[in-house]
Amino acid sequence: MTLFDFEIDALDSRTSARAGRFHTAHGVIQTPMFMPVGTRATVKGITPDHLEDLGAQIILANAYHLYLRPGADIIAAAGGLHTFMGWDHPILTDSGGFQIFSLANTLSLDADGLEFVSIIDGSRHRWTPESNMDIQQKLGADIVMQLDQCIGYPAEREQIEQAVLLSADWARRCRQAHTRSDQALFGIVQGGMEIDLRLRSIELLHEAEETAGCGFEGFGIGGYSVGEPHEVMFETLGEVASALPLRKPRYLMGVGNPTTLVRAVGSGIDLFDCVLPTRTARMGTAFSSEGRLNLRNARFSLDFTPLDPACTCPVCQNYTRAYIRHLVVQKEMLGGILLSQHNLYYLINLMNCAREAVLEGRYTEFEAEWMNSSAAHDY
C-alpha cells in the first residue's frame, strides 16, 4: 500500500456506510472513526498512553492556537508535533480558519488572505493560504486541512456563496503551496444547508485539483453543526457525501453527538472530530447506553454501579458513578479526566462497532438498533 491510499474494506449494500483504512505516515486509520480533539497539542487531561489504551487512532490539533502559542517554529524545532507531544500515531491539524471566523476577530478579509487579532494578546496577524500551509507543514501533522471560511447558521445565501468561492480559491492555493510529501491535504466542502451550493463547492474543489495538477487526499465537510437543528443537516449530508469521490476519506468536521455519528456513517462519512466528549466530560457529563448522564445529579450519590454497565472501558471497570460524582462535585481534576477517558472510549468504541457492522453487512440493522435504544433519544 502506498501513502494516503484509502482502502475500502466493505461497502454496505443498503446504506452509504463504508469501512475503510486510510494510510498515513504514522500508521493506518481504520474507519469509520472518531478523532479526539487536542487543540493545543494535548487532549485535555489525557496522556498519549491513555489515548492508546482508549483505542484512539488519530487526534486533532489546531494550527491557530499552536501558531499563537508556542509558535510553529518551536514545534518544528522539537521535530514536529509527534515528538513534541509524545504521540507517535496519526495527527490531523485544522487550519485555524474556524477560529478566525468563529472568534469574530477577523479584521479584514480579501482575495489574498485575511488579517486577524490574536485572542491572546491582541496583536495583529496576516494569514494567506500559503502562509497557513507553511505553518501546518512546520507543525508536521499527517493530515492538514486547507484554510477555509466557515459560515454559521442561519446565514444569507450570498454570504454562503461567497464563502464557497473563497474557500475553493484558497483550496487551490493551499494545494499549490503544499509540498510535504508525507502529509495529506484535505479540501473542505462548504455551502451551508443549500444543496446546490454544496454541490457547487465540490465541483470547485475538483477544479482546484485540476488547476493545481494534484488532487486532495481526502475531503472535509465543514459548515455543519453550526447551530442548525440536527434534521437540517441530514437533509443534505447524504447527497453531499455521495457526491465526493468514493475512494477518498470523508471527514464531517465538528460533529460528535453519538446519534449523529451513527446516522452520518450511514450517509457515507468516515471521520469525525468534536470537543463534545471531552468538554462535557470536564463539565460532569458521561455518555452511556442510557443516554447522557449528568454526574452532578443527586440521584447518583449512592449509585455504586459503573458509568455505563454495558461499557468495557478502563474507567467502567474500576470506578462507580457515586465516586465520580463525588470527584465532579468536589471539582477534583480526576473527575474530568476519568469522564474524558470514558466518553472518548464511548465514541471510539461506537465507531468500531459501526465498522464491524459494515464489514458484516448489517449496518441498517445496527443503525435501527441504535435509533431504538434508550441512548438515542438523549443525543
Add this chain to the structure above:
RNA sequence: GGGAGUGUGCCCGAGUGGCUAAAGGGGACGGGCUGUAAACCCGUUGGCUAUGCCUACCAUGGUUCGAAUCCAUGCGCUCCCA
C-alpha cells in the same frame, strides 16, 4: 459580680425606619456545552388556593401610618475587668 459587643434565610454575611421576601458569597438543586479563549457558563433556592396573600431577620412587649432596622425586658453567644 461589673463593663462592652453581638444575635439576619441551610451556612457565612450586608442592611440600621418605608424603594426588603431581605445585597453578596458559599452550599444545595437543576440546565447547557458540537473543526476547544470552556476543569466553564446560566438558572432556581420561605410557603401558598399565586399579577395577590401568608409567614419571616433570637423571644416577648412597646414606639410609629409603617420596624430586620428605634425602645424595654428576657435568653444565647463573644471579649474585657474582678
